[in-house]
Amino acid sequence: MLASGRGDAYCGYRFREHGLRILLIEDDAVLGEAVRDYVAGLGHAVDWMQTLDDGRTAARTVDYDLVLLDLRLPDGRGLALLTELRRAGAVTPVIILTAHDQISDRIEGLNSGADDYLVKPFNLGELGARMLAVARRYAASSLPVLEAGRLSIRLADRRVLRDGEPVDLSGREWAVLARLANRPDAIVSKGEIEEALYAFGSEIESNTVEVYVSRLRKKLGKDCVETLRGIGYRLGR
Amino acid sequence: MLASGRGDAYCGYRFREHGLRILLIEDDAVLGEAVRDYVAGLGHAVDWMQTLDDGRTAARTVDYDLVLLDLRLPDGRGLALLTELRRAGAVTPVIILTAHDQISDRIEGLNSGADDYLVKPFNLGELGARMLAVARRYAASSLPVLEAGRLSIRLADRRVLRDGEPVDLSGREWAVLARLANRPDAIVSKGEIEEALYAFGSEIESNTVEVYVSRLRKKLGKDCVETLRGIGYRLGR
DNA sequence: GACAAGCTGACAGTCGGCTGAACGGCGCCG
DNA sequence: CGGCGCCGTTCAGCCGACTGTCAGCTTGTC
Structure with missing residues:
Protein backbone atom coordinates (compact mmCIF):
# COMPACT_ATOMS: atom_id res chain seq x y z
CA MET A 1 0.00 0.00 0.00
CA LEU A 2 2.66 2.45 0.91
CA ALA A 3 4.44 1.24 -2.11
CA SER A 4 5.80 3.35 -4.84
CA GLY A 5 4.05 6.63 -4.31
CA ARG A 6 3.41 7.94 -7.74
CA GLY A 7 2.33 4.65 -9.20
CA ASP A 8 -0.51 4.87 -11.62
CA ALA A 9 -2.80 3.31 -9.11
CA TYR A 10 -2.49 6.34 -6.90
CA CYS A 11 -2.68 9.03 -9.46
CA GLY A 12 -6.30 9.57 -8.74
CA TYR A 13 -5.82 9.51 -5.03
CA ARG A 14 -6.14 12.87 -3.45
CA PHE A 15 -5.64 13.56 0.17
CA ARG A 16 -7.23 16.79 1.13
CA GLU A 17 -6.46 18.10 4.54
CA HIS A 18 -10.01 18.99 5.33
CA GLY A 19 -13.36 17.62 4.49
CA LEU A 20 -12.12 14.07 4.77
CA ARG A 21 -14.37 11.14 5.38
CA ILE A 22 -13.10 9.49 8.47
CA LEU A 23 -14.10 6.26 10.11
CA LEU A 24 -13.56 6.07 13.84
CA ILE A 25 -13.80 2.65 15.43
CA GLU A 26 -13.61 2.97 19.18
CA ASP A 27 -15.76 1.42 21.85
CA ASP A 28 -14.91 3.72 24.71
CA ALA A 29 -17.70 6.24 24.87
CA VAL A 30 -15.77 9.07 26.39
CA LEU A 31 -12.72 8.78 24.20
CA GLY A 32 -14.81 8.14 21.13
CA GLU A 33 -16.89 11.19 21.67
CA ALA A 34 -13.88 13.35 22.31
CA VAL A 35 -12.09 12.15 19.22
CA ARG A 36 -15.18 12.46 17.07
CA ASP A 37 -15.79 16.00 18.14
CA TYR A 38 -12.21 17.02 17.81
CA VAL A 39 -11.86 15.57 14.36
CA ALA A 40 -15.18 16.97 13.28
CA GLY A 41 -13.92 20.28 14.53
CA LEU A 42 -11.08 20.04 12.07
CA GLY A 43 -13.68 20.03 9.39
CA HIS A 44 -13.88 16.34 8.65
CA ALA A 45 -16.90 14.12 8.47
CA VAL A 46 -16.63 11.44 11.10
CA ASP A 47 -18.50 8.19 11.30
CA TRP A 48 -18.10 6.73 14.72
CA MET A 49 -18.67 3.02 15.19
CA GLN A 50 -18.42 1.35 18.56
CA THR A 51 -18.13 -2.25 17.52
CA LEU A 52 -15.95 -4.19 15.19
CA ASP A 53 -18.95 -5.41 13.28
CA ASP A 54 -20.32 -1.98 12.58
CA GLY A 55 -16.87 -0.81 11.69
CA ARG A 56 -16.42 -3.62 9.26
CA THR A 57 -19.71 -2.89 7.59
CA ALA A 58 -18.96 0.79 7.34
CA ALA A 59 -15.48 0.21 5.98
CA ARG A 60 -16.84 -2.11 3.34
CA THR A 61 -19.60 0.21 2.31
CA VAL A 62 -18.04 3.63 2.33
CA ASP A 63 -14.84 4.76 0.74
CA TYR A 64 -13.15 6.45 3.67
CA ASP A 65 -10.10 8.64 3.49
CA LEU A 66 -8.77 7.60 6.85
CA VAL A 67 -9.54 5.04 9.53
CA LEU A 68 -8.85 5.50 13.23
CA LEU A 69 -8.86 2.06 14.72
CA ASP A 70 -8.91 1.01 18.33
CA LEU A 71 -7.30 -2.36 18.75
CA ARG A 72 -9.31 -3.50 21.73
CA LEU A 73 -12.93 -3.85 20.87
CA PRO A 74 -15.71 -5.67 22.66
CA ASP A 75 -16.41 -8.08 19.83
CA GLY A 76 -12.96 -8.89 18.60
CA ARG A 77 -9.51 -7.61 17.88
CA GLY A 78 -9.21 -4.58 15.69
CA LEU A 79 -6.19 -6.11 14.08
CA ALA A 80 -8.37 -8.68 12.43
CA LEU A 81 -10.28 -5.99 10.66
CA LEU A 82 -7.10 -4.32 9.56
CA THR A 83 -5.65 -7.45 8.01
CA GLU A 84 -8.98 -8.15 6.45
CA LEU A 85 -9.07 -4.76 4.81
CA ARG A 86 -5.55 -5.00 3.55
CA ARG A 87 -6.15 -8.44 2.22
CA ALA A 88 -9.11 -7.07 0.35
CA GLY A 89 -6.80 -4.56 -1.23
CA ALA A 90 -7.86 -1.46 0.65
CA VAL A 91 -5.27 1.29 0.59
CA THR A 92 -7.03 3.57 3.03
CA PRO A 93 -4.56 4.87 5.57
CA VAL A 94 -5.12 3.53 9.07
CA ILE A 95 -3.97 4.99 12.35
CA ILE A 96 -4.05 2.63 15.28
CA LEU A 97 -5.04 3.54 18.80
CA THR A 98 -3.52 1.35 21.51
CA ALA A 99 -3.16 1.29 25.23
CA HIS A 100 0.31 2.15 26.36
CA ASP A 101 1.20 -1.34 27.43
CA GLN A 102 0.63 -3.00 24.10
CA ILE A 103 3.92 -2.60 22.33
CA SER A 104 3.57 -5.93 20.65
CA ASP A 105 0.20 -4.87 19.31
CA ARG A 106 1.81 -1.83 17.85
CA ILE A 107 4.42 -3.83 16.03
CA GLU A 108 1.84 -6.29 14.89
CA GLY A 109 -0.30 -3.39 13.78
CA LEU A 110 2.36 -1.87 11.64
CA ASN A 111 2.93 -5.36 10.40
CA SER A 112 -0.63 -5.64 9.30
CA GLY A 113 -0.48 -2.47 7.31
CA ALA A 114 -1.18 0.38 9.68
CA ASP A 115 0.35 3.73 8.85
CA ASP A 116 0.93 5.07 12.29
CA TYR A 117 -0.14 4.54 15.86
CA LEU A 118 -1.09 6.57 18.87
CA VAL A 119 -0.71 5.51 22.45
CA LYS A 120 -3.57 6.15 24.82
CA PRO A 121 -4.13 8.38 26.49
CA PHE A 122 -3.15 10.76 23.75
CA ASN A 123 -3.45 14.43 23.29
CA LEU A 124 -6.05 15.36 20.72
CA GLY A 125 -3.67 17.84 19.20
CA GLU A 126 -1.23 15.05 18.64
CA LEU A 127 -3.88 13.05 16.89
CA GLY A 128 -4.34 15.99 14.56
CA ALA A 129 -0.62 16.15 13.92
CA ARG A 130 -0.42 12.46 13.11
CA MET A 131 -3.36 12.70 10.78
CA LEU A 132 -1.63 15.52 9.00
CA ALA A 133 1.55 13.53 8.76
CA VAL A 134 -0.23 10.55 7.28
CA ALA A 135 -2.08 12.88 4.97
CA ARG A 136 1.18 14.39 3.83
CA ARG A 137 2.56 11.01 3.10
CA TYR A 138 -0.28 10.42 0.74
CA ALA A 139 -0.63 13.85 -0.72
CA ALA A 140 1.71 14.42 -3.62
CA SER A 141 2.38 17.98 -2.62
CA SER A 142 0.62 21.29 -2.99
CA LEU A 143 -0.86 22.28 0.30
CA PRO A 144 -4.18 23.91 -0.02
CA MET B 1 8.42 3.97 4.12
CA LEU B 2 11.68 3.26 2.57
CA ALA B 3 9.87 3.03 -0.64
CA SER B 4 10.21 5.67 -3.23
CA GLY B 5 7.28 8.02 -3.27
CA ARG B 6 8.29 10.63 -0.84
CA GLY B 7 5.71 13.27 -1.36
CA ASP B 8 6.91 16.15 0.70
CA ALA B 9 9.69 18.39 1.64
CA TYR B 10 12.45 15.88 1.96
CA CYS B 11 14.77 16.87 -0.74
CA GLY B 12 17.42 14.39 -1.38
CA TYR B 13 19.06 12.10 1.04
CA ARG B 14 20.11 13.05 4.48
CA PHE B 15 22.66 11.65 6.78
CA ARG B 16 23.53 13.05 10.12
CA GLU B 17 25.97 11.56 12.53
CA HIS B 18 23.66 11.64 15.48
CA GLY B 19 19.99 11.23 15.96
CA LEU B 20 19.64 8.72 13.21
CA ARG B 21 16.76 6.34 13.07
CA ILE B 22 18.29 2.97 12.78
CA LEU B 23 16.64 -0.32 12.15
CA LEU B 24 18.38 -3.33 13.60
CA ILE B 25 17.21 -6.70 12.38
CA GLU B 26 18.90 -9.39 14.40
CA ASP B 27 17.47 -12.44 16.07
CA ASP B 28 20.29 -13.18 18.47
CA ALA B 29 19.24 -11.72 21.80
CA VAL B 30 22.69 -11.11 23.20
CA LEU B 31 24.19 -9.58 20.11
CA GLY B 32 21.05 -7.62 19.39
CA GLU B 33 21.01 -6.09 22.81
CA ALA B 34 24.66 -5.23 22.68
CA VAL B 35 24.39 -3.56 19.31
CA ARG B 36 21.25 -1.73 20.25
CA ASP B 37 22.77 -0.34 23.40
CA TYR B 38 25.97 0.61 21.70
CA VAL B 39 24.29 2.37 18.84
CA ALA B 40 21.78 4.04 21.11
CA GLY B 41 24.73 5.26 23.14
CA LEU B 42 26.00 7.03 20.05
CA GLY B 43 22.85 9.10 20.16
CA HIS B 44 20.76 7.23 17.64
CA ALA B 45 17.27 5.84 17.96
CA VAL B 46 17.28 2.13 17.39
CA ASP B 47 14.33 -0.05 16.56
CA TRP B 48 15.32 -3.62 17.12
CA MET B 49 13.33 -6.30 15.39
CA GLN B 50 14.02 -9.96 15.87
CA THR B 51 12.26 -11.39 12.89
CA LEU B 52 12.30 -10.78 9.19
CA ASP B 53 8.63 -10.08 9.19
CA ASP B 54 8.76 -7.39 11.81
CA GLY B 55 11.79 -5.95 10.13
CA ARG B 56 10.04 -5.79 6.82
CA THR B 57 7.08 -4.03 8.35
CA ALA B 58 9.20 -1.55 10.16
CA ALA B 59 11.28 -0.81 7.10
CA ARG B 60 8.21 -0.21 5.05
CA THR B 61 6.53 2.01 7.57
CA VAL B 62 9.25 4.12 9.03
CA ASP B 63 11.84 6.26 7.33
CA TYR B 64 15.06 4.81 8.62
CA ASP B 65 18.42 6.30 7.98
CA LEU B 66 20.30 3.08 8.21
CA VAL B 67 19.52 -0.60 8.38
CA LEU B 68 21.66 -3.17 10.14
CA LEU B 69 20.63 -6.49 8.72
CA ASP B 70 21.44 -9.94 9.94
CA LEU B 71 21.35 -12.38 7.09
CA ARG B 72 20.34 -15.43 9.08
CA LEU B 73 16.95 -15.01 10.55
CA PRO B 74 14.53 -17.56 11.94
CA ASP B 75 11.86 -16.86 9.40
CA GLY B 76 13.79 -16.41 6.23
CA ARG B 77 16.87 -15.00 4.66
CA GLY B 78 17.70 -11.41 5.22
CA LEU B 79 18.87 -11.14 1.68
CA ALA B 80 15.33 -11.49 0.46
CA LEU B 81 14.37 -8.39 2.39
CA LEU B 82 17.31 -6.49 1.00
CA THR B 83 16.48 -7.27 -2.61
CA GLU B 84 12.90 -6.49 -1.90
CA LEU B 85 13.74 -3.08 -0.56
CA ARG B 86 16.05 -2.25 -3.37
CA ARG B 87 13.54 -3.36 -5.90
CA ALA B 88 11.04 -1.03 -4.27
CA GLY B 89 13.49 1.78 -4.83
CA ALA B 90 14.73 2.29 -1.29
CA VAL B 91 18.05 4.05 -1.07
CA THR B 92 18.53 3.61 2.66
CA PRO B 93 22.03 2.39 3.35
CA VAL B 94 22.20 -1.17 4.59
CA ILE B 95 25.02 -2.80 6.50
CA ILE B 96 24.97 -6.55 6.53
CA LEU B 97 25.87 -8.72 9.51
CA THR B 98 27.06 -12.23 8.67
CA ALA B 99 28.68 -15.16 10.30
CA HIS B 100 32.27 -15.65 9.26
CA ASP B 101 31.59 -18.70 7.19
CA GLN B 102 29.15 -17.12 4.85
CA ILE B 103 31.38 -15.60 2.26
CA SER B 104 29.00 -16.29 -0.53
CA ASP B 105 26.26 -14.51 1.35
CA ARG B 106 28.46 -11.51 1.72
CA ILE B 107 29.16 -11.29 -1.95
CA GLU B 108 25.58 -11.82 -2.78
CA GLY B 109 24.67 -9.18 -0.27
CA LEU B 110 26.88 -6.55 -1.77
CA ASN B 111 25.50 -7.56 -5.10
CA SER B 112 22.01 -7.03 -3.84
CA GLY B 113 22.71 -3.50 -2.84
CA ALA B 114 24.23 -3.62 0.61
CA ASP B 115 26.63 -0.84 1.43
CA ASP B 116 28.97 -2.68 3.69
CA TYR B 117 29.22 -5.82 5.77
CA LEU B 118 30.49 -6.90 9.12
CA VAL B 119 31.59 -10.36 10.08
CA LYS B 120 30.44 -11.77 13.38
CA PRO B 121 31.68 -11.61 15.95
CA PHE B 122 32.63 -8.04 15.40
CA ASN B 123 33.97 -5.31 17.56
CA LEU B 124 31.38 -2.70 18.41
CA GLY B 125 33.88 0.00 17.70
CA GLU B 126 34.25 -1.38 14.23
CA LEU B 127 30.54 -1.22 13.74
CA GLY B 128 30.68 2.43 14.67
CA ALA B 129 33.46 3.01 12.20
CA ARG B 130 31.58 1.34 9.38
CA MET B 131 28.51 3.31 10.13
CA LEU B 132 30.52 6.49 9.97
CA ALA B 133 32.07 5.46 6.71
CA VAL B 134 28.74 4.72 5.16
CA ALA B 135 27.44 7.96 6.56
CA ARG B 136 30.27 9.90 4.99
CA ARG B 137 29.69 8.27 1.68
CA TYR B 138 26.13 9.47 1.71
CA ALA B 139 26.87 12.82 3.17
CA ALA B 140 29.22 13.45 0.29
CA SER B 141 26.23 13.54 -1.99
CA SER B 142 25.61 17.10 -0.91
CA LEU B 143 22.65 17.72 1.29
CA PRO B 144 20.54 20.78 1.29
C1' DG C 1 -37.98 53.61 21.35
C1' DA C 2 -37.84 48.88 22.72
C1' DC C 3 -36.10 44.67 22.23
C1' DA C 4 -33.00 41.15 20.54
C1' DA C 5 -28.61 39.78 18.99
C1' DG C 6 -24.00 40.42 18.89
C1' DC C 7 -19.47 42.56 20.56
C1' DT C 8 -15.71 43.18 23.66
C1' DG C 9 -12.85 44.32 27.78
C1' DA C 10 -11.82 42.39 32.10
C1' DC C 11 -10.86 38.65 35.27
C1' DA C 12 -9.61 34.55 37.66
C1' DG C 13 -8.60 29.63 37.41
C1' DT C 14 -6.24 26.11 35.15
C1' DC C 15 -3.09 23.71 32.61
C1' DG C 16 0.89 23.14 29.77
C1' DG C 17 5.26 24.48 29.17
C1' DC C 18 9.77 26.42 30.84
C1' DT C 19 13.95 26.27 33.32
C1' DG C 20 17.34 26.13 37.12
C1' DA C 21 19.28 22.80 39.97
C1' DA C 22 20.85 18.43 41.22
C1' DC C 23 22.36 13.75 40.45
C1' DG C 24 24.66 9.86 38.45
C1' DG C 25 27.21 7.83 34.65
C1' DC C 26 30.86 7.94 31.58
C1' DG C 27 34.98 9.10 29.30
C1' DC C 28 39.15 11.78 29.45
C1' DC C 29 43.21 13.30 31.45
C1' DG C 30 46.68 13.85 34.57
C1' DC D 1 43.58 5.49 40.35
C1' DG D 2 41.30 9.89 41.35
C1' DG D 3 39.56 14.10 39.71
C1' DC D 4 37.15 16.65 36.37
C1' DG D 5 33.85 17.93 33.11
C1' DC D 6 30.29 16.82 29.86
C1' DC D 7 26.02 14.74 29.05
C1' DG D 8 21.50 12.89 29.86
C1' DT D 9 17.73 12.62 32.98
C1' DT D 10 14.70 13.88 36.59
C1' DC D 11 12.21 16.96 39.49
C1' DA D 12 9.90 20.91 41.40
C1' DG D 13 8.47 25.34 41.31
C1' DC D 14 7.50 29.15 38.54
C1' DC D 15 5.25 31.50 34.85
C1' DG D 16 2.43 32.67 31.27
C1' DA D 17 -0.88 31.55 27.74
C1' DC D 18 -5.37 30.01 27.09
C1' DT D 19 -9.95 29.65 28.41
C1' DG D 20 -14.84 30.34 29.98
C1' DT D 21 -17.67 33.63 32.06
C1' DC D 22 -19.92 37.84 32.72
C1' DA D 23 -21.30 42.56 32.54
C1' DG D 24 -21.98 46.38 30.08
C1' DC D 25 -21.99 48.27 25.60
C1' DT D 26 -23.13 48.59 20.50
C1' DT D 27 -25.65 47.43 16.54
C1' DG D 28 -29.57 46.06 14.06
C1' DT D 29 -34.66 45.36 13.51
C1' DC D 30 -39.42 46.20 13.97
Missing part, protein backbone atom coordinates in the same frame (compact mmCIF):
# COMPACT_ATOMS: atom_id res chain seq x y z
CA VAL A 145 -3.90 27.60 0.66
CA LEU A 146 -7.05 29.56 1.07
CA GLU A 147 -6.93 33.19 0.08
CA ALA A 148 -9.53 35.30 1.79
CA GLY A 149 -9.13 39.02 1.53
CA ARG A 150 -5.82 40.02 3.09
CA LEU A 151 -5.53 36.63 4.69
CA SER A 152 -4.06 33.45 3.46
CA ILE A 153 -5.05 30.48 5.49
CA ARG A 154 -2.84 27.47 5.23
CA LEU A 155 -4.92 24.67 6.61
CA ALA A 156 -2.23 22.13 6.05
CA ASP A 157 0.39 23.60 8.30
CA ARG A 158 -1.90 25.47 10.61
CA ARG A 159 -0.74 28.89 9.64
CA VAL A 160 -2.42 32.17 8.91
CA LEU A 161 -0.77 35.04 7.17
CA ARG A 162 -2.15 38.54 7.18
CA ASP A 163 -0.65 40.62 4.42
CA GLY A 164 2.05 38.03 4.32
CA GLU A 165 2.80 38.35 8.03
CA PRO A 166 2.23 35.24 10.10
CA VAL A 167 -0.24 35.59 12.94
CA ASP A 168 -0.23 33.53 16.12
CA LEU A 169 -3.51 31.90 16.95
CA SER A 170 -4.40 29.88 20.00
CA GLY A 171 -5.88 26.43 19.66
CA ARG A 172 -9.50 27.48 19.94
CA GLU A 173 -9.02 30.48 17.75
CA TRP A 174 -7.58 28.32 15.05
CA ALA A 175 -10.34 25.79 15.45
CA VAL A 176 -12.97 28.42 14.82
CA LEU A 177 -11.14 29.81 11.83
CA ALA A 178 -10.55 26.37 10.40
CA ARG A 179 -14.19 25.51 10.80
CA LEU A 180 -15.07 28.56 8.74
CA ALA A 181 -12.30 28.10 6.23
CA ASN A 182 -13.25 24.53 5.76
CA ARG A 183 -16.18 25.62 3.65
CA PRO A 184 -15.50 29.06 2.37
CA ASP A 185 -18.61 30.89 1.25
CA ALA A 186 -20.78 28.69 3.40
CA ILE A 187 -22.62 30.09 6.37
CA VAL A 188 -21.77 28.30 9.58
CA SER A 189 -24.15 28.56 12.47
CA LYS A 190 -23.03 29.35 15.95
CA GLY A 191 -24.16 25.91 17.03
CA GLU A 192 -22.04 24.22 14.41
CA ILE A 193 -18.97 26.09 15.52
CA GLU A 194 -19.74 25.21 19.10
CA GLU A 195 -20.00 21.57 18.15
CA ALA A 196 -16.64 21.81 16.50
CA LEU A 197 -15.15 23.23 19.66
CA TYR A 198 -16.62 21.10 22.37
CA ALA A 199 -17.50 17.55 23.06
CA PHE A 200 -21.11 16.72 22.73
CA GLY A 201 -22.01 16.46 26.36
CA SER A 202 -20.22 19.48 27.66
CA GLU A 203 -22.98 21.97 27.85
CA ILE A 204 -21.61 25.39 27.32
CA GLU A 205 -23.87 28.19 28.36
CA SER A 206 -22.18 31.32 27.39
CA ASN A 207 -21.20 33.30 24.37
CA THR A 208 -17.92 31.53 23.80
CA VAL A 209 -18.23 31.53 20.06
CA GLU A 210 -18.81 35.23 20.00
CA VAL A 211 -15.79 35.71 22.17
CA TYR A 212 -13.58 33.76 19.85
CA VAL A 213 -14.91 35.50 16.79
CA SER A 214 -14.11 38.73 18.52
CA ARG A 215 -10.59 37.58 19.31
CA LEU A 216 -10.08 36.47 15.75
CA ARG A 217 -11.19 39.85 14.48
CA LYS A 218 -8.79 41.60 16.78
CA LYS A 219 -5.91 39.55 15.46
CA LEU A 220 -6.86 39.22 11.84
CA GLY A 221 -8.82 42.37 11.11
CA LYS A 222 -12.44 43.37 11.36
CA ASP A 223 -13.47 41.87 8.07
CA CYS A 224 -12.02 38.45 8.45
CA VAL A 225 -15.30 37.08 9.73
CA GLU A 226 -18.68 38.23 8.54
CA THR A 227 -21.69 38.13 10.83
CA LEU A 228 -25.06 37.11 9.51
CA ARG A 229 -27.36 38.22 12.21
CA GLY A 230 -29.53 35.46 13.53
CA ILE A 231 -27.99 32.90 11.17
CA GLY A 232 -24.31 32.45 11.73
CA TYR A 233 -20.88 33.42 10.49
CA ARG A 234 -18.98 33.28 7.25
CA LEU A 235 -15.40 33.79 6.26
CA GLY A 236 -14.81 37.33 5.06
CA ARG A 237 -13.56 37.99 1.59
CA VAL B 145 21.38 23.44 3.82
CA LEU B 146 18.29 24.49 5.63
CA GLU B 147 17.93 28.18 6.28
CA ALA B 148 15.61 29.00 9.13
CA GLY B 149 15.69 32.54 10.38
CA ARG B 150 19.20 33.33 11.59
CA LEU B 151 20.12 29.67 11.55
CA SER B 152 21.50 27.54 8.86
CA ILE B 153 21.21 23.90 9.60
CA ARG B 154 23.52 21.61 7.72
CA LEU B 155 22.08 18.19 8.11
CA ALA B 156 24.85 16.73 6.07
CA ASP B 157 27.71 17.42 8.42
CA ARG B 158 25.74 17.86 11.62
CA ARG B 159 26.39 21.52 11.95
CA VAL B 160 24.37 24.51 12.90
CA LEU B 161 25.42 28.04 12.23
CA ARG B 162 23.84 30.98 13.94
CA ASP B 163 24.50 34.19 12.07
CA GLY B 164 27.30 32.31 10.42
CA GLU B 165 28.84 31.30 13.73
CA PRO B 166 29.00 27.57 14.37
CA VAL B 167 27.22 26.36 17.50
CA ASP B 168 28.11 23.25 19.44
CA LEU B 169 25.25 20.89 20.14
CA SER B 170 25.24 17.73 22.18
CA GLY B 171 23.97 14.51 20.68
CA ARG B 172 20.44 14.74 21.97
CA GLU B 173 20.18 18.41 21.26
CA TRP B 174 21.10 17.76 17.68
CA ALA B 175 18.69 14.88 17.46
CA VAL B 176 15.82 17.10 18.48
CA LEU B 177 16.80 19.85 16.09
CA ALA B 178 17.30 17.42 13.27
CA ARG B 179 13.93 15.89 13.85
CA LEU B 180 12.37 19.31 13.47
CA ALA B 181 14.54 20.26 10.55
CA ASN B 182 13.66 17.09 8.74
CA ARG B 183 10.34 18.53 7.87
CA PRO B 184 10.43 22.24 7.98
CA ASP B 185 6.99 23.77 8.36
CA ALA B 186 5.53 20.60 9.73
CA ILE B 187 4.32 20.43 13.29
CA VAL B 188 6.07 17.70 15.20
CA SER B 189 4.38 16.39 18.29
CA LYS B 190 6.25 15.84 21.50
CA GLY B 191 5.63 12.15 21.11
CA GLU B 192 7.21 12.05 17.70
CA ILE B 193 10.31 13.79 18.93
CA GLU B 194 10.45 11.35 21.79
CA GLU B 195 10.25 8.52 19.33
CA ALA B 196 13.08 9.97 17.33
CA LEU B 197 15.10 10.07 20.51
CA TYR B 198 14.33 6.75 22.07
CA ALA B 199 12.93 4.37 19.50
CA PHE B 200 10.01 2.10 20.01
CA GLY B 201 9.33 0.61 23.36
CA SER B 202 11.13 2.78 25.82
CA GLU B 203 8.34 4.75 27.36
CA ILE B 204 9.74 7.84 28.93
CA GLU B 205 7.63 9.75 31.35
CA SER B 206 9.28 13.01 31.90
CA ASN B 207 9.71 16.29 30.21
CA THR B 208 12.93 15.45 28.44
CA VAL B 209 11.76 16.92 25.20
CA GLU B 210 10.91 20.17 26.89
CA VAL B 211 14.31 20.26 28.48
CA TYR B 212 16.06 19.85 25.18
CA VAL B 213 13.89 22.41 23.51
CA SER B 214 14.80 24.74 26.31
CA ARG B 215 18.49 24.08 25.86
CA LEU B 216 18.25 24.50 22.13
CA ARG B 217 16.61 27.85 22.62
CA LYS B 218 19.33 28.93 24.96
CA LYS B 219 21.98 28.08 22.42
CA LEU B 220 20.23 29.01 19.23
CA GLY B 221 17.96 31.82 20.23
CA LYS B 222 14.41 32.04 21.51
CA ASP B 223 12.78 31.82 18.14
CA CYS B 224 14.54 28.78 16.81
CA VAL B 225 11.75 26.55 17.96
CA GLU B 226 8.10 27.49 17.96
CA THR B 227 5.73 26.01 20.53
CA LEU B 228 2.23 25.05 19.52
CA ARG B 229 0.56 24.60 22.81
CA GLY B 230 -0.99 21.19 23.25
CA ILE B 231 0.10 20.10 19.79
CA GLY B 232 3.82 20.13 19.40
CA TYR B 233 6.80 22.05 18.11
CA ARG B 234 7.94 23.48 14.84
CA LEU B 235 11.11 24.95 13.51
CA GLY B 236 11.11 28.72 13.85
CA ARG B 237 10.73 30.83 10.79
